[in-house]
Amino acid sequence: MAKALFELNPDLDRADLASRFAAQKRLQVDDFLTDETARELRHILSQGTEWGVAVQAGSTAKPHSWRGRELRDPAIGKQLMEIVKETDKVAASGDYAYRSHRYSLVEGLQKGWAPGGPHELLLEYLNAEDFLGFMRQITDIPELVKADGHASCFGPNHFLGQHNDSHVAEGWRIAYVLNLTIDDWHPDWGGYLVFFDEAGNIETGFMPRFNTLNLFLVPQSHAVTYVPPFAPRGRYAISGWLRDR
Numbered sequence: 001m002a003k004a005l006f007e008l009n010p011d012l013d014r015a016d017l018a019s020r021f022a023a024q025k026r027l028q029v030d031d032f033l034t035d036e037t038a039r040e041l042r043h044i045l046s047q048g049t050e051w052g053v054a055v056q057a058g059s060t061a062k063p064h065s066w067r068g069r070e071l072r073d074p075a076i077g078k079q080l081m082e083i084v085k086e087t088d089k090v091a092a093s094g095d096y097a098y099r100s101h102r103y104s105l106v107e108g109l110q111k112g113w114a115p116g117g118p119h120e121l122l123l124e125y126l127n128a129e130d131f132l133g134f135m136r137q138i139t140d141i142p143e144l145v146k147a148d149g150h151a152s153c154f155g156p157n158h159f160l161g162q163h164n165d166s167h168v169a170e171g172w173r174i175a176y177v178l179n180l181t182i183d184d185w186h187p188d189w190g191g192y193l194v195f196f197d198e199a200g201n202i203e204t205g206f207m208p209r210f211n212t213l214n215l216f217l218v219p220q221s222h223a224v225t226y227v228p229p230f231a232p233r234g235r236y237a238i239s240g241w242l243r244d245r
Helices: 014-024 035-047 074-092 105-111 118-126 129-139
Strands: 026-029 052-057 064-066 097-104 150-154 159-163 172-179 193-196 202-206 212-217 222-224 235-243
Touching: 014 026, 014 129, 035 118, 035 235, 052 074, 064 074, 074 097, 097 105, 105 118, 105 150, 118 129, 118 235, 129 172, 129 212, 129 235
Parallel strands: none
Antiparallel strands: 026 212, 052 064, 052 097, 097 150, 097 159, 150 235, 159 222, 172 212, 172 235, 193 202, 193 222
16 A cells, blocks of 8 residues: 555656755755656545645734534634635735645544544655655755645635745744646646745746645745636645654
8 A cells, every 4th residue: 555655756866856955945856756656645635635724814813724524514614704804804915824725634643533544644654764764865954853744725716825934943944845736737727836035026936736846945935826716626735844853
């Protein structure tokens, strides 16, 4: 089952990737997993994940998230709609906000959402030597000891506002995004991981191309661009942070 769920592409040129990361402190790795395992992961996200919702309306506001089954409660549904409206207001004012579908791998493991299921197994792979060893080698940060993670789906009207992942005191060193959306994602559908310079210009933008791994040293000013209502599919990904504690 291991090879059917998470297997790194053996043809990756690690020396070249490490050189590129050292120069830019951010990197997009094409064909990161074997095609078979990437497609299996995409199937799990698109067909086998109980999607909840994560939202935040303001840099000082409390983030909120709910499991998919919790959204059946009318009271929670009403609360969610109110916060979603607030995210529009906050974003319009230039403050930080986000909204997306989410399934937390860590919380799912801790609370026993699906014992022994593929999401628990995926978190194990993210903390196994194959992945962590690769990340230590590429980033030249030998102190990386664990990975957290969550599945995300940025669908129509979803976005992640500009921020910098400044949780260095919590051990965050590297942010990663493993893209698992459809093969022919179109630029007009948004969902790009973009990085800003001090003047607010976009320095780099990474398309959420299927089976690419984005990684970057934190903190860096970045965002996920708005996914418009006409996007036919969601931007599926596994995201999280590599930590030194």
